[in-house]
Amino acid sequence: MDLSVVIVNYQTFELTKNTINSIFEYDYPFTYEILVVDNASGDDSLDRLKEYFSDKVTFIASKDNNGFAAGNNQALKIAKGKYVLLLNSDTIVWENTLENIYHYMEKHTDVGACGCRVILENGELDKACKRSFPNVKNSFFRLFHIPTNSKDNDYNLDNLPDDGIYEIDCLTGAFMFIRSDALSKAGLLDETFFMYGEDIDLCYRIKKSGWKIIYYGESRITHLKGASSKKQKSKLIYEFYRAMYIYYKKHHAEESLFIVNWIVYLGIAVLCILKLFLNIFKKKD
Template sequence: MKLSIIIVNYNTYTLTRQTIESIIHKEHTFQYEILLIDNASKDNSIEKLQKTFSDLISKKTLKVFVNSTNLGFAKANNIGMRAAEGQYILLLNSDTVVNEDCLEQCLAEMDKNSNLGALGCKVVLPNGKLDHACKRGFPTPKASLYYLLKLYKINPIKYGQYDALHLKEDEVGEVDCLMGAFMLMPKTALDKSGLLDEDFFMYGEDIDLCYRIKENGYKILYYPKATITHYKGGSSKKKRTKVIYDFHNAMWIFYKKHYYSKYNFAISFLVFIGIWTKYLLEILKNSVSSN
């Protein structure tokens, strides 16, 4: 088995169907499996998906796992990764469309370099613009401060570490981390680095995994010759309070895990205040947008 594709579904029948169809409607030169994990959807989406793709299920090209509760993004993906049989494992969001020969190109690039621990393609939004989270630097205190102060607008090379602005969006090159919407990894790298950290409910787990992959000596590649489209269909202008909390809590979990011991108390205190002040501002902004 060459490739295992992990997709998590949560109340998104139409989007998840679109994602799966973008894979299966192409002729591939390699053997693959799709592992679909449902996080206790309440809209009958998993039942409809099982009916829609019953032929794939009978052929065991599509394997379905149904959770009784919403375990979060990290735990759900880990269920799929533990069951995966592929040489390579791809984390793929349920609100994406795989374009043209994206998978073939990415696998060919991975095959050429045994020191690659993760590869991410170019992720574009429906309007054609880059989803900047597909190539990033680690959120160090300095990089995060430059980003919040928008200093990257003055000098993107000097101050643009947060969005890896040393690379143009169509330039192949190494980065610190990728986004979990499309993250291709050799199983051997995961065996060394571990799976997603389940302390992250949603958000941050992809950055954390990239951090550990790099700690184990692997390179992480941004490969924009291949593309997917990211619809971000699960979100809306008004976000749920829990989603906002999960995002900011993930920032603090990551800092505590990887940076707390590297900085003095004053820096850590400022980071803590900064994260949770931003959280309160986002809650206020979200509340206003709902009126």
């Protein structure tokens, strides 16, 4: 098997169906399998997907929803591909995207993971598809919306062309085309992260294992961002800031002064509380 495509479904029958169909729409010069993990949806989406795709897709029914990382890991443990693709259930794969990245990975054996240009529904770039690793400085600028002209502090790499091909630090978990050998060395997704942050953490470990991470901006997907997560806004806000805390503590706390760590943790907590408070007064969709 050349490629294993891993998709996590959570109450998104129509979106997941469209994502899978966007893959089936084209022919490929490689073999592939599609593995769908249902993260204890609690609705009829899994049964409907099974009926719709019959024996074309391998389905895994999770008894509990232990998060996005845990859901992906269930499929990664049985994936047969030389490469694995982590693909969100709310994406549409464009023509030639998988083929182009597959050929690029075949030619560049030092590349551990590759991403593509991710386009939002409104046509804008999803800036999460090409990033630097977060650190105290660039996170401060980003969280407080402070503009910076310094390349070292440019978390979203706005200075680099959207249609280019180049090495970066971090991809988005919406589309991560990973060499299985690199995943074996780096390890599976960290299930401490429930949602958010697991993609950054995995990229960090892949690069630390000696592999390159490439942004392939000549190929694209569409990301209907947030479509599977509108039902639990307060929970998602909490998990977003919790992921910041986990990532910082795991990768930066030991090398930083106690006072710096205290300021970072306090800042994350204050921002989380503020966002949760403001969310109370927002109108429901």
